[in-house]
Amino acid sequence: MADTHAPGLQHHFDSYEQQQEASFFGMWVFLATEVLFFGGLFCVYLIYRTANPVAFAAGSRELDILLGGINTAVLIGSSLTMALAVHAAQVGKHKMIAIWMALTGILGGTFLGIKAVEYSHKIHEGHFPGPHFVWHGPEVNVEMFFNIYFMMTGLHALHMIIGMGIMLVLIPLAWKGRFTPDSHNYIEGFGLYWHFVDIVWIFLFPLLYLLGVTSHV
Template sequence: MSEIASRLQHHFANEEQQYDAATFGMWVFLVTEIMFFGGLLTAYVVYRTAYPEVFATASHHLNVYLGTFNTIVLIGSSLTMAMAVHSARLNQRQKLAVYLILTMILGSVFLGVKAYEYTHKWHEGLFPGNFFYAGPDAVHQRLFFSVYFALTGLHATHMIIGIGIMLVILRMSMKGRFDETWYTPVEITGLYWHFVDLVWIFLFPLLYLIQRHG
């Protein structure tokens, strides 16, 4: 019991209060992340409202199959992450390791597909820069691709950071830092990863699925 008591910081009344404070702190951070992505989303909304047709044309340069595949992969990684937190809560160290590694693999698959898409866009001249060309209305198509690269780039950066955090969690778990009474860092990492999934749930229809029927 002495070990459990040592994990309770003296400024908290009990374990539950400490846990609630930790998760609330993470949610505070996640709301700042909503604002972080929100600025770019505002740019997206304003430009799409101003040039709806051009945004639809530009969006059709994106591959729906790859986008859908990545959505499935990322939601799958959210499931494995949830299972990792579940395993941590039951103090099943081996399962926790397996689920964390699975989550990292799925995250890497997502990033790999994203890298392939970026390379393809770069070769097609769709990266906003000196050699940008996307047919008619290039000036406004450029706005779409600026927002596309900024949003997906920021999202991919978050995923790379997430995989890094998972490596740290995996190491902590292998050192036996967690048990059923204290697994807060695993839960917090889960919150972060699910948030990254949440962002993609909105980015996918906003970027890939504009007027596909036309």
């Protein structure tokens, strides 16, 4: 069965085109579930921030806009390198796929490193929610902001860690020339996932870091 088929084409597909369309469409449908997954969190954010505007502004002012801003730039950069990796796959430069993806991984690691620094500051200041949460200001319910901050950024970071794990598998395969212009669905599909994670951060950054700058309430 398989020997009558071209390399990289699974037996139940008729053509590379059908295989590729199926794989992209599958990835997009999966991303729709991801939209709703983070959507649940954004919904919680929306309701609680409406109910506790002062606490959210106060909590937000504790975050470091500089580090958050740098991380935004880093993540956008990693999206660029990922897009270039996909481009390399489309034009058939398989070593360049590996190089661009490795760069994407390094930028992703940088993001997580900076995130870890931020986390350790917050935990050190007693802002990790739970029994040991400390807040000296007059505002009430600031802990709720940090609940949501850690939940949202934590799940975002988890998505990045999963993404980097997948990259570790894909980079060696790319280097060995496993992906051709006809058959590189894994690279493109992974690219879609990575860009999605970037988009989530594009929303998290203003919602978590910037909301309290001018807030006088």
